[in-house]
Amino acid sequence: MASSPETCTFDDSVAEELIVGYTAQTLDPDAAIAFERHLKLCSRCHRLAAQQRAVWSALDDWQPHVVSADFDQRLAQRIADSRRLFARLCAFARWIWRPALPLAICAVLAVLFLLRDGPTGGRAVDARSSARIEQQVEHALDDMDMLKQIGEDVTVDRTSSPSRKI
Amino acid sequence: MLRVREGDQACFTLLLERHRNAVIHFLYRMVSNQAVAEELAQEVFLRVYRCRSNYQATAKFTTWLFRIATHLGLNSIRDGRYEKAKERLDREIDGVTRQVEDRRRTIEQELLFQAKLREVRRAIENLPSKQRAAVVMHKYEELGYSEIAGVLMCSESAVKSLLFRAYGSLRLRLAHMA
Amino acid sequence: MLSRRDILALAAIGVAVSVPAPARAQRGRGGPVRTAPPRISHTEKEQKTPIEEFETLSPEEQQKALNRLSPSEREKLQERLKRFNALPPEQQQSLKTLYNRLHQLPSDRQDAVRRAINKFSEQPPARQEAIRQKLRDMAVLTAAERRARLASPEFRAQFNKKEQEILRDMSPLLPDRQ
Numbered sequence: 001m002a003s004s005p006e007t008c009t010f011d012d013s014v015a016e017e018l019i020v021g022y023t024a025q026t027l028d029p030d031a032a033i034a035f036e037r038h039l040k041l042c043s044r045c046h047r048l049a050a051q052q053r054a055v056w057s058a059l060d061d062w063q064p065h066v067v068s069a070d071f072d073q074r075l076a077q078r079i080a081d082s083r084r085l086f087a088r089l090c091a092f093a094r095w096i097w098r099p100a101l102p103l104a105i106c107a108v109l110a111v112l113f114l115l116r117d118g119p120t121g122g123r124a125v126d127a128r129s130s131a132r133i134e135q136q137v138e139h140a141l142d143d144m145d146m147l148k149q150i151g152e153d154v155t156v157d158r159t160s161s162p163s164r165k166i
Numbered sequence: 167m168l169r170v171r172e173g174d175q176a177c178f179t180l181l182l183e184r185h186r187n188a189v190i191h192f193l194y195r196m197v198s199n200q201a202v203a204e205e206l207a208q209e210v211f212l213r214v215y216r217c218r219s220n221y222q223a224t225a226k227f228t229t230w231l232f233r234i235a236t237h238l239g240l241n242s243i244r245d246g247r248y249e250k251a252k253e254r255l256d257r258e259i260d261g262v263t264r265q266v267e268d269r270r271r272t273i274e275q276e277l278l279f280q281a282k283l284r285e286v287r288r289a290i291e292n293l294p295s296k297q298r299a300a301v302v303m304h305k306y307e308e309l310g311y312s313e314i315a316g317v318l319m320c321s322e323s324a325v326k327s328l329l330f331r332a333y334g335s336l337r338l339r340l341a342h343m344a
Numbered sequence: 345m346l347s348r349r350d351i352l353a354l355a356a357i358g359v360a361v362s363v364p365a366p367a368r369a370q371r372g373r374g375g376p377v378r379t380a381p382p383r384i385s386h387t388e389k390e391q392k393t394p395i396e397e398f399e400t401l402s403p404e405e406q407q408k409a410l411n412r413l414s415p416s417e418r419e420k421l422q423e424r425l426k427r428f429n430a431l432p433p434e435q436q437q438s439l440k441t442l443y444n445r446l447h448q449l450p451s452d453r454q455d456a457v458r459r460a461i462n463k464f465s466e467q468p469p470a471r472q473e474a475i476r477q478k479l480r481d482m483a484v485l486t487a488a489e490r491r492a493r494l495a496s497p498e499f500r501a502q503f504n505k506k507e508q509e510i511l512r513d514m515s516p517l518l519p520d521r522q
Binding site for chain 1: 323333
Binding site for chain 3: 134136138139140141144146147151
């Protein structure tokens with residue numbers, strides 16, 4: 001077997017995908033046979049495939065517990081309870097809606113007034129959103145990774161003025 | 167699910183029958199606690215039931231189902247309910263609740279097996295939550311890259327990146343078990 | 345002791361405040377509620393992304409936010425931010441523009457765009473380039489011209505059904521031209 005990494009004909013990401021697919025037995029038969037031949041020649045892939053098989057086998061050992069016998073019954077009870085609660089809320093709403101309606105309208109207007117954007121146009125990060133800013137950043141990076149695939153030139157509005165720097 | 171939307175209760179029961187175990191097992195491997203997993207799974211199916219009248223068949227039902235389950239599982243991990251469950255991890259393995267013992271193993275083999283299991287669970291728990299979700303879906307639910315991308319609402323290349331980083335970490339931790 | 349009027353007023357305020365909450369369960373992404381969509385008066389380029397919002401925080405606030413993550417998640421996020429900030433400014437601006445366009449859409453349209461990009465990434469490279477070229481061609485058209493182009497027999501002859509859906513669903517990301 002060749003021992004030099006330079007003999008590997010695959011780049012890292014392709015090799016990784018093949019190793020994972022080979023171990024998971026999701027490669028199509030021709031690809032699997034071709035990859036097996038490659039493993040005989042490439043020490044790096046051979047080693048990684050052996051490690052991946054060990055991981056796969058170790059993960060196989062982690063079997064789930066038996067589901068509780070009363071799971072369905074508990075779920076049915078929760079659904080029935082939520083239906084009863086909903087029915088009670090509807091009955092309550094029917095009782096109070098007339099006097100509450102003008103008050104509700106005033107309350108909605110008050111809430112909208114308090115939540116409107118200030119002169120800074122929403123630039124300040126409020127306390128609640130700042131508590132989750134790290135998660136928003138993560139999601140934004142996910143979206144950026146996804147959007148990179150389209151290609152930057154697609155975004156250009158060729159009739160507009162040159163873009164401002166960030 | 168479309169028949170459930172039209173009010174067919176028997177179909178909801180059938181859906182539950184078909185998918186209950188997969189959802190619970192997925193959540194169990196996310197949060198490492200059977201009781202929490204069942205509680206979260208109850209919430210998943212409750213939401214499916216509540217949202218049945220708004221259901222649109224724009225994606226596979228399992229994609230939608232696992233999206234709800236992943237959302238609840240990730241929130242549970244972030245909220246730290248998972249942390250409290252983790253405290254019980256060792257007690258659960260060493261104490262009463264244990265994966266079914268294989269009577270063919272000797273006591274020593276059983277102890278080694280349980281130690282190995284602890285290591286596997288810890289290795290999965292140490293993965294960042296999204297990597298963990300991707301691995302559990304890929305390995306145990308046998309979802310393909312595009313379906314996992316549909317669940318996690320990201321691109322297929324992002325899923326591959328998550329998975330390959332996760333498997334790379336797992337190889338470092340678990341490859342000695344070969 | 346509260347009078348009946350007080351009770352009714354409190355109930356009304358409770359109803360009014362809870363009005364925006366339902367239907368969040370079916371949001372596509374597991375994660376926190378996003379900040380409100382930008383006002384119409386802000387251009388796509390001016391509206392800040394969460395990444396920019398994060399970078400305007402003081403170092404202490406940034407660290408506080410990062411400390412809410414586990415060490416491995418924190419390291420991963422910092423690494424990703426570093427990679428993003430290392431991109432050329434033009435590319436960062438383009439991604440920001442696309443991001444803002446995406447997030448100005450209603451959430452179900454956002455999901456449709458994400459699904460379309462997933463499907464796009466599954467296409468062979470040659471077809472991806474054909475789709476990109478069509479998007480470039482449509483970028484200079486008005487919305488009405490785009491609609492006409494997408495409905496034309498030439499378009500249908502050039503792209504199969506899946507590719508047509510991808511292009512239709514991705515077209516909201518194109519520059520807004522009247």
